[in-house]
Amino acid sequence: MVAVKETVEQVKELDVDQYKYGFSTDLEVDKAPKGLSEDIVRFISAKKGEPEWMLEWRLDAYRRWLTMTEPNWARVHYPKIDFNDSYYYAAPKKNAAPKTLDEVDPAILDAYKKLGIPLREQEILAGVQTSKVAVDAVFDSVSVVTTFKEELKKAGVIFCSISEAIKEHPELVRKYLGSVVPVTDNYYATLNCAVFTDGSFVYIPEGVRCPMELSTYFRINEKNTGQFERTLIIAEKGSYVSYLEGCTAPQRDENQLHAAVVELVTMDDAEIKYSTVQNWYPGDADGKGGIYNFVTKRGDCRGANSKISWTQVETGSAITWKYPSCILRGDNSRGEFYSIAVSNGMQQVDSGTKMIHLGKNTTSRIISKGISAGRSQNTYRGQVSAHRKASNARNFTNCDSLLIGEQCGAHTVPYLESKNASAVFEHEATTSKISEEQMFYCRQRGLSAEEATALIVNGFVKDVLQQLPMEFAVEAQKLISISLEGSVG
Amino acid sequence: MLEIRNLHVAIEDGSKKILNGLDLTIHNGEVAAIMGPNGSGKSTLSYVIAGKPDYEILDGEILLDGENLLEMEADARAAAGVFLAFQYPLEIPGVATMTFLKAAMNAQSRARGEGELKTPDFMRRVKLGAEKLGIPQEMLRRGLNVGFSGGEKKRMEILQMALLEPSIGILDETDSGLDIDALKIVSEGVNALRSADRSFLVITHYQRLLNYIVPDTVHVMSKGRIVKTGGKELALELEANGYADYVSDVAA
Ligand SMILES: Nc1ncnc2c1ncn2[C@@H]1O[C@H](COP(=O)(O)OP(=O)(O)OP(=O)(O)O)[C@@H](O)[C@H]1O
Ligand SMILES: [Mg+2]
Numbered sequence: 001m002v003a004v005k006e007t008v009e010q011v012k013e014l015d016v017d018q019y020k021y022g023f024s025t026d027l028e029v030d031k032a033p034k035g036l037s038e039d040i041v042r043f044i045s046a047k048k049g050e051p052e053w054m055l056e057w058r059l060d061a062y063r064r065w066l067t068m069t070e071p072n073w074a075r076v077h078y079p080k081i082d083f084n085d086s087y088y089y090a091a092p093k094k095n096a097a098p099k100t101l102d103e104v105d106p107a108i109l110d111a112y113k114k115l116g117i118p119l120r121e122q123e124i125l126a127g128v129q130t131s132k133v134a135v136d137a138v139f140d141s142v143s144v145v146t147t148f149k150e151e152l153k154k155a156g157v158i159f160c161s162i163s164e165a166i167k168e169h170p171e172l173v174r175k176y177l178g179s180v181v182p183v184t185d186n187y188y189a190t191l192n193c194a195v196f197t198d199g200s201f202v203y204i205p206e207g208v209r210c211p212m213e214l215s216t217y218f219r220i221n222e223k224n225t226g227q228f229e230r231t232l233i234i235a236e237k238g239s240y241v242s243y244l245e246g247c248t249a250p251q252r253d254e255n256q257l258h259a260a261v262v263e264l265v266t267m268d269d270a271e272i273k274y275s276t277v278q279n280w281y282p283g284d285a286d287g288k289g290g291i292y293n294f295v296t297k298r299g300d301c302r303g304a305n306s307k308i309s310w311t312q313v314e315t316g317s318a319i320t321w322k323y324p325s326c327i328l329r330g331d332n333s334r335g336e337f338y339s340i341a342v343s344n345g346m347q348q349v350d351s352g353t354k355m356i357h358l359g360k361n362t363t364s365r366i367i368s369k370g371i372s373a374g375r376s377q378n379t380y381r382g383q384v385s386a387h388r389k390a391s392n393a394r395n396f397t398n399c400d401s402l403l404i405g406e407q408c409g410a411h412t413v414p415y416l417e418s419k420n421a422s423a424v425f426e427h428e429a430t431t432s433k434i435s436e437e438q439m440f441y442c443r444q445r446g447l448s449a450e451e452a453t454a455l456i457v458n459g460f461v462k463d464v465l466q467q468l469p470m471e472f473a474v475e476a477q478k479l480i481s482i483s484l485e486g487s488v489g
Numbered sequence: 490m491l492e493i494r495n496l497h498v499a500i501e502d503g504s505k506k507i508l509n510g511l512d513l514t515i516h517n518g519e520v521a522a523i524m525g526p527n528g529s530g531k532s533t534l535s536y537v538i539a540g541k542p543d544y545e546i547l548d549g550e551i552l553l554d555g556e557n558l559l560e561m562e563a564d565a566r567a568a569a570g571v572f573l574a575f576q577y578p579l580e581i582p583g584v585a586t587m588t589f590l591k592a593a594m595n596a597q598s599r600a601r602g603e604g605e606l607k608t609p610d611f612m613r614r615v616k617l618g619a620e621k622l623g624i625p626q627e628m629l630r631r632g633l634n635v636g637f638s639g640g641e642k643k644r645m646e647i648l649q650m651a652l653l654e655p656s657i658g659i660l661d662e663t664d665s666g667l668d669i670d671a672l673k674i675v676s677e678g679v680n681a682l683r684s685a686d687r688s689f690l691v692i693t694h695y696q697r698l699l700n701y702i703v704p705d706t707v708h709v710m711s712k713g714r715i716v717k718t719g720g721k722e723l724a725l726e727l728e729a730n731g732y733a734d735y736v737s738d739v740a741a
């Protein structure tokens with residue numbers, strides 16, 4: 001209930017027409033020329049000081065990408081993207097990794113403050129060592145702040161930028177990169193392979209429970225710079241890690257392309273919990289200037305009894321195209337997908353998951369809560385499939401949509417496919433509206449229209465919010481209310 | 490004091506007129522009962538007082554202690570002291586009853602420029618109030634009204650009224666759906682709230698309720714108007730003879 005109050009206050013403080021995070025930090029930028037070509041791919045690879053094999057991998061992806069076409073099956077509409085009208089590399093000028101926080105550009109620290117990074121993380125950035133969240137901050141493509149390295153090192157955990165991993169741990173990167181999301185998986189993923197500039201790398205050794213939650217904040221800071229993060233997390237046998245990802249972006253006039261790839265691998269008895277709060281700039285009231293977010297996230301439960309859990313709170317972006325998925329390869333493995341997708345204004349969301357049951361006795365659970373307001377369109381697209389050999393596969397899907405207002409749309413597109421007779425898939429779906437009656441009831445008790453909406457929406461998403469780490473849940477609740485601003489009253 | 494003068498109300502789209510020049514005054518400390526046939530406009534009156542948006546006010550005024558309620562949004566009216574115990578309380582899934590109660594109490598305190606209740610004080614008040622009404626603590630953790638029985642919903646309305654301390658409490662058929670014991674408990678709950686500066690408007694079909702909540706005045710409503718006003722004995726007369734005497738007057 002405290003959160004409800006905070007939410008309401010937060011909403012009140014906001015200037016409705018101003019995207020809260022719509023500021024741009026002034027950093028000198030070192031960027032590649034506009035456009036995409038083999039030379040640009042070489043430029044990026046050279047800038048990062050990559051080994052030859054990495055360059056070859058990128059070039060191979062680029063050549064394949066040239067032969068592919070953009071997918072058009074999602075329920076999203078946008079003007080054709082001119083991939084040659086974007087910059088593919090930008091790095092803060094100070095690219096020597098800082099040893100202490102004093103070496104971090106104050107403009108960056110200030111940006112984090114404006115972004116409202118939770119207190120715990122801010123404490124870390126300020127050098128307070130009581131909190132245990134490590135931030136590998138991705139600031140415009142290059143990691144400039146990495147904390148808690150030492151403590152993680154003691155545990156044998158590797159948490160660094162993917163660029164660093166390519167140089168320092170080439171054997172791990174070569175073994176796992178592209179092993180979950182193949183180079184030619186889809187148009188955007190292939191593009192990412194060619195031009196990704198940074199992202200995080202996590203390796204949890206056998207039997208290790210990562211001593212803290214790992215957290216990364218992403219932020220687009222350079223006009224017209226496509227963002228192509230690459231994240232790779234490997235959990236060895238019997239290990240566990242919880243990873244938090246959150247992002248916001250400054251206001252823009254031109255649409256910005258964002259095509260990240262995240263790959264997760266769990267070996268026997270390992271577990272990865274991956275949580276995202278996504279708040280890219282959604283565009284103005286007419287949908288102009290928002291981020292295009294084409295993301296490929298996939299986890300491979302490679303080992304027996306392993307588990308991968310995706311939790312996402314999606315509030316931002318003009319276009320969201322995102323299906324965090326699980327390949328349930330190991331026997332008895334489990335995949336989970338918990339999602340809150342909020343759309344308002346002219347936002348278009350096409351998101352969901354795939355649960356691919358390959359091993360025996362594999363289970364999956366999908367809880368999706370879509371909230372549409374304004375003139376937005378919100379689609380849940382989910383696939384559950386059981387392979388011929390996947391005996392006793394179990395899935396439970398619950399997919400609820402809440403509509404606020406008359407001009408928005410909610411759509412549910414489930415694909416179920418079972419090649420094994422013992423599979424049991426359960427699917428529940430509901431679509432509801434915040435009724436005038438509920439609204440009046442709340443207001444009769446003294447709640448304003450916005451407070452009432454926040455309360456009802458919080459109730460609607462409760463099952464998913466519970467899956468988030470505590471401080472993330474509070475943040476997420478605020479974000480949801482902010483995103484729904486102006487949708488009532 | 491609640492003063493309603495010459496109130497004319499239609500459905501928002503103008504398709505149907507429901508209240509036709511209704512006059513009603515309820516003094517501080519007074520308990521007024523309204524009885525009347527189905528469809529005579531009793532619930533509509535309660536909604537219009539509380540500020541439900543679906544109606545068009547064609548004429549008339551509603552004053553609470555001299556303040557013009559018709560110019561206020563529903564939440565402002567609530568903060569000004571209007572409480573409506575709904576004939577059909579709404580369900581709010583996923584919102585724990587406790588959470589809802591606190592949000593409502595804090596919203597009203599804020600609107601009145603008062604400080605918010607401290608959590609332990611709030612908990613104590615809710616616990617005490619719930620006990621008096623025979624509401625188990627476990628129910629307070631459930632989604633508001635979700636899966637509550639008809640009688641449980643009505644008790645929850647009275648608990649909310651007790652916590653929000655309105656200056657006028659409107660009870661719309663709070664007795665319907667209550668068993669005999671619950672009727673007594675709920676009535677005691679209401680009686681405990683009676684005070685010199687709080688008034689009640691009790692809408693009911695059954696004189697039985699008025700044995701427990703003894704009204705100062707009884708009003709008969711028909712076709713959107715008050716057609717007869719009397720003391721508590723009027724309810725007994727209605728119970729015996731029905732509405733025919735009063736209703737036919739108006740129809741003629
Ligand atoms: N939104 C609406 N649209 C159409 N008709 C309405 C609406 N609201 C009320 N009415 C009609 O107005 C009349 C009065 O309704 P109201 O609910 O106020 O009656 P009531 O006196 O409370 O009846 P009961 O004793 O059955 O509860 C009824 O004929 C009802 O059908
Ligand atoms: Mg009624």
